[in-house]
Every structure is written in structure tokens, then in C-alpha cells.
Amino acid sequence: MAKKSGSKQKKMNARVDFTPMVDMIMLLVTFFMLCTTLIKPQTMEITMPSDKDDLKQENKSQVAADKAITIILDKDDAIYYFEGKPDEAELHKTSYGKNGIRAVLMSKNAIAQKKVKELKAEFAGRYSANVAQDKKNKEEYKKRLSEIKNGDDTPSVIIKATDGASYKNLIDVLDEMQICSIGRYVIDKIAEQDKIKIKNLENGGAQ
Numbered sequence: 626m627a628k629k630s631g632s633k634q635k636k637m638n639a640r641v642d643f644t645p646m647v648d649m650i651m652l653l654v655t656f657f658m659l660c661t662t663l664i665k666p667q668t669m670e671i672t673m674p675s676d677k678d679d680l681k682q683e684n685k686s687q688v689a690a691d692k693a694i695t696i697i698l699d700k701d702d703a704i705y706y707f708e709g710k711p712d713e714a715e716l717h718k719t720s721y722g723k724n725g726i727r728a729v730l731m732s733k734n735a736i737a738q739k740k741v742k743e744l745k746a747e748f749a750g751r752y753s754a755n756v757a758q759d760k761k762n763k764e765e766y767k768k769r770l771s772e773i774k775n776g777d778d779t780p781s782v783i784i785k786a787t788d789g790a791s792y793k794n795l796i797d798v799l800d801e802m803q804i805c806s807i808g809r810y811v812i813d814k815i816a817e818q819d820k821i822k823i824k825n826l827e828n829g830g831a832q
Contacts, residue, residue: 693710698790
């Protein structure tokens with residue numbers, strides 16, 4: 626009896642090679658690790674009013690009248706300022722940028738600005754290839770810059786914001802503190818007297 630001859634189909638094994646995928650994942654992990662390391666958060670030094678129990682409320686914003694500037698931020702990007710004591714000072718409206726509040730701060734901080742310029746020129750020629758010496762120079766520069774910004778020649782700035790002011794407005798003003806080399810500034814709560822001054826100014830009345 627003859628055997629039946631039949632053809633058998635060869636079974637194919639479906640197999641996916643994940644080796645290239647592993648290599649790609651490792652590259653992505655390495656990329657994100659490097660990016661996380663290189664992108665450092667930029668911080669800004671802010672001097673906040675003291676909350677000590679032995680410090681009276683009226684002393685939190687008390688500074689020398691001839692060096693004091695109060696900046697008030699309001700809705701619709703409005704910005705105001707006055708110099709000296711609140712009950713004696715005249716409120717002025719200005720704007721953001723170099724022709725506005727920056728010009729006011731620069732004029733009040735001209736001496737410190739000159740010192741900062743001289744300090745930068747001094748340290749510009751003190752670059753050292755020696756890592757330890759270069760680090761020492763940077764620390765000295767930072768220390769002397771801080772002394773200039775907090776010196777007696779610099780004004781003390783009080784920053785206040787109404788409920789209508791935006792977070793961007795506050796950041797813009799804090800940037801001006803750095804640009805104008807002002808190291809003594811505080812963020813304080815706006816007083817009812819400040820709101821009245823704004824209202825009177827906008828209405829064209831007495832402040």
C-alpha cells in the first residue's frame with residue numbers, strides 16, 4: 626500500500642526584535658538626565674518683612690525718609706510710586722521699562738550704579754585660568770557687589786500690590802531691583818491709605 630504523500634506547511638515564528646528599542650530608550654533617558662542637570666532653576670533674592678512678635682506693624686516699612694521709595698502695583702499694568710513718608714508724599718503714576726520706573730530708580734541710585742560699573746571693569750581683567758583663583762575672584766566680586774547694593778547710598782524700596790495686580794507685574798518690578806542694583810527692598814501689604822491715594826490721583830483730586 627502506497628503512503629500518501631502530503632506537503633506540510635512550515636510553521637513561521639513571528640518574533641519582534643526589541644534590541645533597537647532598548648537602545649533608543651537608553652538614549653532618551655540619558656538625554657533627559659543631562660537636560661535636568663543643565664537646566665538649573667533661576668532664583669531671586671527677596672527680602673520679606675519681619676514677622677517677629679516684638680516688631681510693631683508700623684516699623685515693618687519704616688526706612689529713612691530721604692532714601693525711601695514706595696512702588697504700588699495695580700490692575701491693568703498700572704504702576705505708581707512716591708518718595709518719603711506716605712502721609713507727606715505725592716503719588717505719581719509711571720510705567721514699566723527703562724523710561725518709567727527704571728528711570729526713577731536709576732536717578733535715586735546713581736552712586737551705586739557708578740560703583741557697580743567700576744567693580745565690573747576691575748574684575749573684567751582679573752580672569753584666571755586657575756580654577757581655585759577664579760572661584761575666589763567670583764566670591765570676592767559677589768561679596769563686594771552685595772555691599773554696594775546694600776550700602777548707605779542705595780535707596781530702600783517698598784513694593785506693594787493691590788488685588789488687581791498680576792504676578793507678572795511683581796516679577797517685572799523685582800527684575801528692576803536687580804537691573805538698578807538695589808539690594809534693600811521688601812514686599813509689604815498695601816494699606817488703605819495707599820488705595821485712597823490711587824483713587825484720588827485717578828479722579829484728579831487731592832492725595
